[in-house]
Amino acid sequence: MKKLKYALFTGCTAKQSTPEQMMSTLAIAEKLNIELVELTEASCCGASHLQDYDDFLSLVLNARNIAYAEKHELTMVTICNTCQLNTAMTKHRLDNNADLKAKVNEKLAEVGLEYKGTSNIIHFLYAIIDDIGLDKIAEMVTTPLTQFNIAPFYGCHNIRPSELQNESHKTKESAYRPTSLDDLIIACGGQTVEYVEKNKCCGFHVELQAPKTAAILTGNAIAGAMDGNADWMVTPCPLCHLKLDTQTHHASQAIGREVKLPVLHMQQMIGLALGCSSEELGLKHHVTKVDFI
Amino acid sequence: MSTSNITTQKVNFKVFRFNADEDYLPYYEDYNMDVTSEEVVLDILNRIKWDHDGSFSYRRSCRHGICGACAIKVNGRSTLACKENMSTMIELFGSELTIEPLSIKRAVKDMIIDKGDFWEKHDAIHPYLISDVDEHPEHEHIVTPEEADRLLEADLCIQCGACHYACPALEVNDRFLGPAAFAKAYRFEADVRDQARNERLQELHSEEQGIWDCVKCFECAEVCPKDVNPIDKITKLHLMLFKEGVATSNVATRHAVGFKHSIAKHGMLDEGGLVLYSEGPGIVKHIPVALQMFRKGKIVMPWNMPKSDNLDEIQKLIKSSSTAKF
Ligand code: SF4
Numbered sequence: 001m002k003k004l005k006y007a008l009f010t011g012c013t014a015k016q017s018t019p020e021q022m023m024s025t026l027a028i029a030e031k032l033n034i035e036l037v038e039l040t041e042a043s044c045c046g047a048s049h050l051q052d053y054d055d056f057l058s059l060v061l062n063a064r065n066i067a068y069a070e071k072h073e074l075t076m077v078t079i080c081n082t083c084q085l086n087t088a089m090t091k092h093r094l095d096n097n098a099d100l101k102a103k104v105n106e107k108l109a110e111v112g113l114e115y116k117g118t119s120n121i122i123h124f125l126y127a128i129i130d131d132i133g134l135d136k137i138a139e140m141v142t143t144p145l146t147q148f149n150i151a152p153f154y155g156c157h158n159i160r161p162s163e164l165q166n167e168s169h170k171t172k173e174s175a176y177r178p179t180s181l182d183d184l185i186i187a188c189g190g191q192t193v194e195y196v197e198k199n200k201c202c203g204f205h206v207e208l209q210a211p212k213t214a215a216i217l218t219g220n221a222i223a224g225a226m227d228g229n230a231d232w233m234v235t236p237c238p239l240c241h242l243k244l245d246t247q248t249h250h251a252s253q254a255i256g257r258e259v260k261l262p263v264l265h266m267q268q269m270i271g272l273a274l275g276c277s278s279e280e281l282g283l284k285h286h287v288t289k290v291d292f293i
Numbered sequence: 294m295s296t297s298n299i300t301t302q303k304v305n306f307k308v309f310r311f312n313a314d315e316d317y318l319p320y321y322e323d324y325n326m327d328v329t330s331e332e333v334v335l336d337i338l339n340r341i342k343w344d345h346d347g348s349f350s351y352r353r354s355c356r357h358g359i360c361g362a363c364a365i366k367v368n369g370r371s372t373l374a375c376k377e378n379m380s381t382m383i384e385l386f387g388s389e390l391t392i393e394p395l396s397i398k399r400a401v402k403d404m405i406i407d408k409g410d411f412w413e414k415h416d417a418i419h420p421y422l423i424s425d426v427d428e429h430p431e432h433e434h435i436v437t438p439e440e441a442d443r444l445l446e447a448d449l450c451i452q453c454g455a456c457h458y459a460c461p462a463l464e465v466n467d468r469f470l471g472p473a474a475f476a477k478a479y480r481f482e483a484d485v486r487d488q489a490r491n492e493r494l495q496e497l498h499s500e501e502q503g504i505w506d507c508v509k510c511f512e513c514a515e516v517c518p519k520d521v522n523p524i525d526k527i528t529k530l531h532l533m534l535f536k537e538g539v540a541t542s543n544v545a546t547r548h549a550v551g552f553k554h555s556i557a558k559h560g561m562l563d564e565g566g567l568v569l570y571s572e573g574p575g576i577v578k579h580i581p582v583a584l585q586m587f588r589k590g591k592i593v594m595p596w597n598m599p600k601s602d603n604l605d606e607i608q609k610l611i612k613s614s615s616t617a618k619f
């Protein structure tokens with residue numbers, strides 16, 4: 001298989017509160033023969049909050065991040081749904097507005113950079129499906145996850161707004177009936193769980209300012225997966241992961257029902273199926289214990 | 294007209310039925326029908342009434358996607374019945390379709406809901422132009438095309454409620470005004486003739502109505518049949534709050550501003566630092582979760598905080614590009 005090469009935008013979470021996400025990303029990249037060039041110069045994308053305060057600054061910083069991927073002449077892969085949205089939205093706005101692009105480039109010129117619009121920005125989930133393919137993944141599986149019912153949790157910013165997401169990847173995804181993660185579960189040998197909350201919001205972005213709203217949404221999501229008889233959940237978003245993994249106590253209180261399920265990053269699920277060890281995948285870093293291995 | 298491209302397909306409709314005057318609980322009725330590719334969802338509602346059960350009730354008026362009356366849910370997705378093609382629905386969900394009102398808990402009769410909460414919230418934002426108009430003007434009030442452009446798509450809203458009843462924040466938080474009301478508020482905030490901009494903004498910022506409670510899920514942008522993109526308007530209102538000096542210091546505003554401080558210091562976001570900056574003394578309530586995370590190696594200590602390479606570049610750009618003050 002031809003070696004794939006991408007510029008990796010890690011985002012901040014993989015470097016702090018989800019170290020297991022970074023570990024499992026690197027572990028599966030090796031198995032899948034993918035070379036990742038980490039964009040160590042990149043800044044935070046603003047996580048959809050900086051743009052509420054200073055939209056232009058958010059554009060400049062995101063354009064700077066993309067400019068570094070362009071310098072490497074590589075496609076940028078993201079491993080966080082919100083990083084994907086903010087970066088892809090910046091690209092969309094700059095590529096469709098010459099004036100704005102010129103204004104942003106005027107700033108970037110001050111530090112010797114230029115945003116050209118030459119690099120694609122794609123979430124790792126879709127890069128794997130588009131560039132390697134589900135059939136190939138299925139062929140590479142050494143430890144099929146046959147005994148597990150796995151509940152996919154998509155996360156808003158990978159599926160909405162749909163026209164933006166479908167600009168970056170070839171895999172056709174519907175905001176109302178997304179299939180990529182379900183297909184990946186099946187490729188890894190598992191059974192996928194159907195439940196209404198799978199494409200709903202986890203509440204992460206208002207955890208501080210509207211904790212009750214956030215906790216109910218988290219609780220409903222885990223409860224939906226539990227009612228679907230899931231053994232565990234899987235998500236491509238580290239922010240959804242944090243919410244579902246660490247907030248079970250608040251979520252249970254908010255919906256008046258004990259809810260708890262192990263929640264794996266999509267990279268960890270792939271890693272398990274490809275025979276990576278639980279140490280390589282950082283499974284000990286979960287707050288809700290991963291007790292099925 | 295050639296009919297050669299029209300295809301027909303069998304579809305099983307599971308239709309929500311409820312009459313608040315007679316029924317204790319709602320129930321679902323099955324209707325199997327042959328659906329042609331050129332029909333819209335409203336045609337199906339009509340055929341249920343005309344061919345199967347005359348008591349079936351729903352709202353519709355214009356049949357042109359402009360009155361907003363006919364919005365319902367198909368397989369959980371808010372849909373404007375007269376605009377949505379059956380072929381799209383079948384492509385999206387297959388041949389088992391569940392037809393429900395926009396809000397089950399507000400159902401009055403079948404598809405008809407009590408939209409009172411929608412209108413109350415709509416009224417709460419003063420959805421009209423507030424301006425001292427000279428009774429004997431000497432010339433017209435000219436709005437330039439550029440000024441009119443600022444309204445963006447916000448004035449295209451037909452008040453169908455599709456976004457309102459799709460919004461997960463509203464579903465669990467009654468106080469939240471919801472995407473349609475905020476989009477409407479933006480429509481007047483962006484109007485150069487309006488003179489109540491500051492007052493309206495202050496109302497939107499008040500905790501009771503919770504403009505900061507939007508979870509940023511983009512459901513409203515996805516469902517809106519008129520491409521109003523309410524979340525985009527909510528973001529613009531947030532920006533206006535800061536720009537017009539209306540924003541006061543609270544968890545939500547500090548949360549947005551905290552990103553700039555953190556990026557200026559580290560390039561990356563300092564996750565723990567942001568929670569502290571946003572919450573202030575309120576951080577104590579996060580201690581139990583933080584301790585659990587710490588035990589699992591999920592908290593980075595300040596002295597180990599990762600920094601972006603070429604941080605000086607980031608700092609220079611923040612200095613020269615940032616215009617917002619708080
Ligand atoms: S983006 Fe905000 S306003 Fe729109 S549906 Fe989601 S929570 Fe509601």
Ligand code: SF4
Nearest residue numbers: 450451453454456517
């Ligand atoms: S914003 Fe769109 S979806 Fe919401 S009420 Fe207006 S037209 Fe309907």
Ligand code: FES
Nearest residue numbers: 356360361363375
């Ligand atoms: S009948 Fe008027 S919008 Fe559908």
